Amino acid sequence: MAISVLPPTWRQIQKNNFTKWAELANFLELNDEQTAKILKKCRFPLNLPYRLATKIEKSTLNDPILKQFLPLTAEELENTSFTNDPVGEKKALCSPKLLHKYHGRVLLVTTSSCAMHCRYCFRRHFDYEVERKVFTPELDKIRNDSTVKEVILSGGDPLSLSNDALRSLISQIGDIPHVTKLRFHTRFPIGIPERIDSEFVDIIANSRLKVWFVIHSNHPRELGQDLFNSLNQLQKEGVVILNQSVLLAGVNDDIETLRQLCETLVDEGIVPYYLHQLDRVAGASHFEVPVEEGKKLLEQLKRLLPGYAVPRYVKEIAGEPYKVEV
Ligand code: SF4
Missing domain, CATH: 3.20.20.70 (Aldolase class I)
Structure with a gap:
């Protein structure tokens, strides 16, 4: 008897999001120099769907999709004209x-x-x-x-x-x-x-x-x-x-x-x-x-x-x- 396998629901797919920097770094084959630039702990943590992760070029931080989602130490740069509520x-x-x-x-x-x-x-x-x-x-x-x-x-x-x-x-x-x-x-x-x-x-x-x-x-x-x-x-x-x-x-x-x-x-x-x-x-x-x-x-x-x-x-x-x- 053929067994039909249901496709995963969106909630199940969402569970595959990358939320741990080390797992993402491993998946993207980042080297030590690159991982040193990752902001490891932050209030607004890493959250990246698997679909987008598969579109990122490996072994580089210089990827337009990765840049949008990877917390970097650059976020800690002080700039007083950048505020918590920029649009009031x-x-x-x-x-x-x-x-x-x-x-x-x-x-x-x-x-x-x-x-x-x-x-x-x-x-x-x-x-x-x-x-x-x-x-x-x-x-x-x-x-x-x-x-x-x-x-x-x-x-x-x-x-x-x-x-x-x-x-x-x-x-x-x-x-x-x-x-x-x-x-x-x-x-x-x-x-x-x-x-x-x-x-x-x-x-x-x-x-x-x-x-x-x-x-x-x-x-x-x-x-x-x-x-x-x-x-x-x-x-x-x-x-x-x-x-x-x-x-x-x-x-x-x-x-x-x-x-x-x-x-x-x-x-x-x-x-x-x-x-x-x-x-x-x-x-x-x-x-x-x-x-x-x-x-x-x-x-x-x-x-x-x-x-x-x-x-x-x-x-x-x-x-x-x-x-x-x-
Ligand atoms: S822009 Fe902000 S609100 Fe929109 S998906 Fe990204 S994190 Fe969420």
């Missing part, structure tokens, strides 16, 4: 899990968990209220403010939540008549495309809300057919998928990488939406690209690609009513 989120909090920065939309901090830990993350020092798993006060605030038309699920990464938790949350948001749009800010599928499972697709397909997905990819090597197949299930349900990137030194601050990233995305019906100037978060100063260089890259991109394939180069400034075009 504390002020924008109207409850511990709800940010109201811009007119018409609110951002719900659904979880502190992510599929991966990006070293340049502007929320790497965010004081998450982790113990509370329900969103009653936040949903009440949304219910009582009829100007809110869109709810953004963020975190952490909202796809870290179980399907049951998302189903319940999305249904409660869908019950608020003035909310018409639901947006996901997620990097999860880049690390674990299997997260877009059939149960999740059904949840999205059955919501009355218009769903937008904003994924986050910085380098064309993060992409691949496995990712596109998984996102395509959502596109078939009418979900619009956008991508946001962060301009990062040594990762994507060259024209060929940006061109390839944008072109590959649009070929899959994914709109390159934003290229963010790095938020000046403590520990990430070694990733900063000067604005003048970023502008030159954008100018070159505009010459190479159609307008819809060129992201808007933006910067978030605390207190501004929208992201400012650089």
Whole structure:
């Protein structure tokens, strides 16, 4: 009798993430000189999905994917203009899990968990209220403010939540008549495309809300057919998928990488939406690209690609009513 073997679930796959620097160093065949540069203990620890680890070149630290995830001693460089709350989120909090920065939309901090830990993350020092798993006060605030038309699920990464938790949350948001749009800010599928499972697709397909997905990819090597197949299930349900990137030194601050990233995305019906100037978060100063260089890259991109394939180069400034075009 044939025995059918079920494919692993996304939760099982996530258990294979690299979280110990020594195991990753061994997997990548790093030498002693290279491992000496790794920051061994930190509050925001290593967390790298296996899928991305397999895309990293071995025996070097000079890899655009590795640089985004490997804690390095360079993070300890003192730079007083890089702070714990670079975009002023504390002020924008109207409850511990709800940010109201811009007119018409609110951002719900659904979880502190992510599929991966990006070293340049502007929320790497965010004081998450982790113990509370329900969103009653936040949903009440949304219910009582009829100007809110869109709810953004963020975190952490909202796809870290179980399907049951998302189903319940999305249904409660869908019950608020003035909310018409639901947006996901997620990097999860880049690390674990299997997260877009059939149960999740059904949840999205059955919501009355218009769903937008904003994924986050910085380098064309993060992409691949496995990712596109998984996102395509959502596109078939009418979900619009956008991508946001962060301009990062040594990762994507060259024209060929940006061109390839944008072109590959649009070929899959994914709109390159934003290229963010790095938020000046403590520990990430070694990733900063000067604005003048970023502008030159954008100018070159505009010459190479159609307008819809060129992201808007933006910067978030605390207190501004929208992201400012650089
Ligand atoms: S996945 Fe997003 S929220 Fe999580 S660490 Fe990376 S940038 Fe930050």
